Amino acid sequence: MTSPTPPDLHALIKAYDVRGVVPDPFSPEVARAIGAAFADVVVLRGAGAPAGGRPRAVLGRDMRPSGPDLVSAFAEGLTSRGVDVVLIGLCSTDGLYHASGALDVPGAMFTASHNPAEYNGIKMCWAGARPVGEDAGLGEIRSLAARYLVEAPEAAPEPGAVTEREMLAEYAAFLRSLVDLREARPLKVVVDAGNGMGGLTVPAVLGDAAGLPALPFDVVPLYFELDGTFPNHEANPLEPENLRDLQAAVVEHGADLGLAFDGDADRCFVVDERGEPVTPSAITALVGLREVARERAAGRTPTVIYNLISSKVVPDLLDAAGARTVRTRVGHSFIKGEMAEHDAVFGGEHSAHYYFRDFFFADTGMLAAMHVLAALGQARAADGRPLTLSELAEAYAPYTASGEINSRVADVAAARARVVDAYVTQQGAGPVEVDELDGLTVSHWDSHPRWWFNLRASNTEPLLRLNVEAADEDIMEKVRDDVLALVRADAPVTDGQEQGDR
Numbered sequence: 326m327t328s329p330t331p332p333d334l335h336a337l338i339k340a341y342d343v344r345g346v347v348p349d350p351f352s353p354e355v356a357r358a359i360g361a362a363f364a365d366v367v368v369l370r371g372a373g374a375p376a377g378g379r380p381r382a383v384l385g386r387d388m389r390p391s392g393p394d395l396v397s398a399f400a401e402g403l404t405s406r407g408v409d410v411v412l413i414g415l416c417s418t419d420g421l422y423h424a425s426g427a428l429d430v431p432g433a434m435f436t437a438s439h440n441p442a443e444y445n446g447i448k449m450c451w452a453g454a455r456p457v458g459e460d461a462g463l464g465e466i467r468s469l470a471a472r473y474l475v476e477a478p479e480a481a482p483e484p485g486a487v488t489e490r491e492m493l494a495e496y497a498a499f500l501r502s503l504v505d506l507r508e509a510r511p512l513k514v515v516v517d518a519g520n521g522m523g524g525l526t527v528p529a530v531l532g533d534a535a536g537l538p539a540l541p542f543d544v545v546p547l548y549f550e551l552d553g554t555f556p557n558h559e560a561n562p563l564e565p566e567n568l569r570d571l572q573a574a575v576v577e578h579g580a581d582l583g584l585a586f587d588g589d590a591d592r593c594f595v596v597d598e599r600g601e602p603v604t605p606s607a608i609t610a611l612v613g614l615r616e617v618a619r620e621r622a623a624g625r626t627p628t629v630i631y632n633l634i635s636s637k638v639v640p641d642l643l644d645a646a647g648a649r650t651v652r653t654r655v656g657h658s659f660i661k662g663e664m665a666e667h668d669a670v671f672g673g674e675h676s677a678h679y680y681f682r683d684f685f686f687a688d689t690g691m692l693a694a695m696h697v698l699a700a701l702g703q704a705r706a707a708d709g710r711p712l713t714l715s716e717l718a719e720a721y722a723p724y725t726a727s728g729e730i731n732s733r734v735a736d737v738a739a740a741r742a743r744v745v746d747a748y749v750t751q752q753g754a755g756p757v758e759v760d761e762l763d764g765l766t767v768s769h770w771d772s773h774p775r776w777w778f779n780l781r782a783s784n785t786e787p788l789l790r791l792n793v794e795a796a797d798e799d800i801m802e803k804v805r806d807d808v809l810a811l812v813r814a815d816a817p818v819t820d821g822q823e824q825g826d827r
Contacts, residue, residue, distance in 0.1 A: 331471035338467040340459040340784070341658055344437055344446035347391040351445055353398035354474070360402020360433075361478055362469035363449060366462050367431045368408050371451050379485070381409035383424045385416035386435035387522050387589050389553035391445045396435050399447070400487055402473075407481030412489045415551065416496070417522040417590035419689035422454040423496045426685035429453055436522075436589040439561030442554045448589075454685035455665070458658035493525070494535040501530070503683050504695040506540050509702020510711055513580040517547040517571040519560030523586030524549035530691055531698075542698065545578050547571060553588075560588035563676065565602075572600035582701065582714045584694050592677040593690030595697055597714035606636035607721035609673025612696040613639065616671040616681075617648045630663045630672035630680070632656075633763055634779050634792040636724055637770060639673065654763035655781065661686055675729070675792075725801045727793040732812045737782050740789055741765060743811040744780055764790075774800045778808055 334355075337345040343359065345351035368382050382403055386392035400410045413424050418434045425432035429452050437444035449457040449466075457463050514531070518524040527549070528534035531542055547570060548557045558567045562585035575583040575596055583596040595603040613629045620627035628649045631639045640650040653663045657680075660672045664686040672680035679693035680686060697714075704712040734740045748767045749759050758768040764781030776795035783790065789812050795801035 329475040331468075331475050334467050334471050338463065338470070340463070341456075341656065342446055342448045342463075344440065344444065346443050347395070347445050351395070353394050355470070356395045356398040356447075357402040358470040358473040359447065359466065360399035361406050361473050362402075362466045363399075363431070363433060364403045364406035364408045365469060365478075366465045367449065367451055367457060368403070369406065371431060379409050380407065381411060381428075381430050381485070383411040383413060383421065383428055383430055383432040383490075384435070385413045385418075385421040385424065385432070387417075387437075387553065388415060388520070388551035389435075389437065389442065389445050392435050392553070395445055399433060399435070404485035404487060405480050406478065406485070407483055408485040410485060410487045412487060413492045414489065415522070415525055416493065417526045417691070418448055419591050419684070419687065419691060420493065420496045420522075420526065421448070422450065422685060422687040422689070423499055424492050425450050425452065425454040426687070427492070427495065427499070434589070438589050438591075439559060439563070439587045441559070450687075454687040456658050456661045461658070493529050494537075496526070497529040497535040497537055500689070500692055500695060501537060503681070503692060504699050506542075506695060506699055506702070507538075509541055509699055511541040511543070512582070512698060512702055513543045513545065513578060514698070515545040515547060515571060515574045515578055515580045515583040516549075517562075517568075517574075517583065517585040518549045518590070519562070519567070519586060519588060520548045520550055520552040520555050520557060521560040521586060521588035522551070522590040524551050526590050526691055527584075527586075530695070541702070545574065545580060547574055555588075560586075562587060562592070562594040568594065568596065568602060572596055572602075575600045582697070584697075586690060591688055591690050593679075593694045594677050595694070595714075597718060599715055601715065603714065603718045604636065604722055604726070605673065605675050605677040606639055606726075607718050608677070608693060608697065609635060609679070610639050610642050610721040611700055611718070612679060612693055613643050613648070613671050613673065614646055615696055615700060617643060617646045620670050621647055627671075628667045628669040630660055630667070630669045632660060632674045633766060634675050634729070634781075635673065636722070636726060636794055637777070638721060638723055642721070652762070657688060661688075724794050724796055725798040727791065727801060727805045730791045730805070730809065731783075732789050732791065732809065734787055734789055734812060735815050737787055737789060739815065740812045741780060741782070743814060744808060747811055748808075776800050776804045778804055780808065780812070 421434035434448045437446040571583045585594040617627045632655045653659045670682045678688040680688045704717045766779045768777035778793040781790045793805040
């Protein structure tokens with residue numbers, strides 16, 4: 326008799342994390358199998374135990390209604406393999422990273438980030454918040470979980486135990502130790518939590534909900550009620566329509582700035598006092614300069630990581646400040662890998678993920694927001710008056726960018742070939758630099774007019790993603806329109822701005 330064929334879990338367990346609709350394909354049964362596989366691949370093999378102790382892992386979850394059942398099933402998978410489980414309950418993704426780093430054990434965060442309510446997922450990490458990705462355990466977890474769905478593993482001689490631990494106050498205190506906000510001038514801050522985990526973490530970190538001393542901030546809350554059905558708007562601030570309530574509230578309240586968090590609160594978007602968005606590249610430059618100055622003051626040569634569709638202003642300013650900058654592919658696993666390899670003090674992405682060496686090389690939107698508050702709270706003009714955020718941010722946004730534009734095409738290879746022929750083979754635009762680190766990047770930045778673009782294919786859909794930047798708006802629009810015309814020659818359909826985390 327032949328054994329049943331293991332199911333194909335590639336659509337659920339992707340290159341970076343687990344993400345799918347509950348309960349089909351993401352059911353408690355599947356979560357249990359993934360938990361057992363995570364135990365075998367990461368916890369037991371990775372020595373996920375304190376010195377002289379039992380192997381253990383830490384689990385957290387966001388506010389989605391499906392979270393408790395999935396966490397319970399995943400924990401059963403872990404304990405069946407002899408792993409102790411520490412449940413920290415409701416938390417942000419960076420709260421789970423903090424727990425993994427502080428306890429030095431592997432962790433799993435149950436969240437689907439900005440995805441709609443019917444979704445859930447898992448972001449997993451090795452001890453010390455090191456990422457679990459396709460080539461760092463996730464591929465093996467996928468295969469093993471599929472096998473365990475048809476043939477459960479033999480139970481460990483001694484099952485693991487489950488305990489609960491509250492870590493919100495420790496998380497808040499740890500972040501406070503990294504940025505001194507006590508000297509900031511009083512600021513009014515509107516925060517849109519999108520009914521996500523920012524509604525829990527913001528009062529703890531920026532307020533006194535965790536028992537920490539009050540800071541000089543008047544926080545105006547928007548949608549702080551934890552509700553995984555997202556009754557007000559999607560918890561995805563990358564989409565412009567999801568920022569509108571925040572923008573209106575900043576103007577209405579005469580606030581100094583606004584902050585918007587995604588569902589699991591690991592990304593943070595910023596708007597200025599006029600309600601205008603401040604680009605993630607500008608935030609990368611602002612925060613990066615603060616971290617570079619701190620490193621140089623300590624006598625160290627700092628390294629900063631940025632992805633290849635960040636603005637040119639990032640390497641321009643950071644190189645001038647004495648940093649070593651490293652350009653990398655898009656995606657958190659690449660950024661985190663480069664962060665660790667180069668012992669980088671900071672890293673930033675266009676998608677508003679910000680990474681800090683002092684935060685276990687992991688991403689935390691809250692810490693980036695704290696740096697922005699500290700910078701604005703201390704910034705003054707030459708005449709001594711406090712600077713507005715729009716004035717402060719002006720130096721970090723000298724160029725014009727298109728944002729990421731998606732085009733659904735019939736033939737990705739043919740569309741790309743048309744662009745290569747026009748901009749590389751014929752070189753009709755003059756001398757250009759070309760690289761293929763991640764998709765196709767064509768740069769005319771060393772000559773006038775200055776522009777560059779990147780064209781990347783989706784890994785899962787017939788999409789091409791275009792980003793263009795230029796020294797002025799007219800040139801950006803011309804390059805954008807010319808490249809899009811080539812891309813869409815056989816199927817002129819756009820999907821608009823980028824939808825995902827990456």
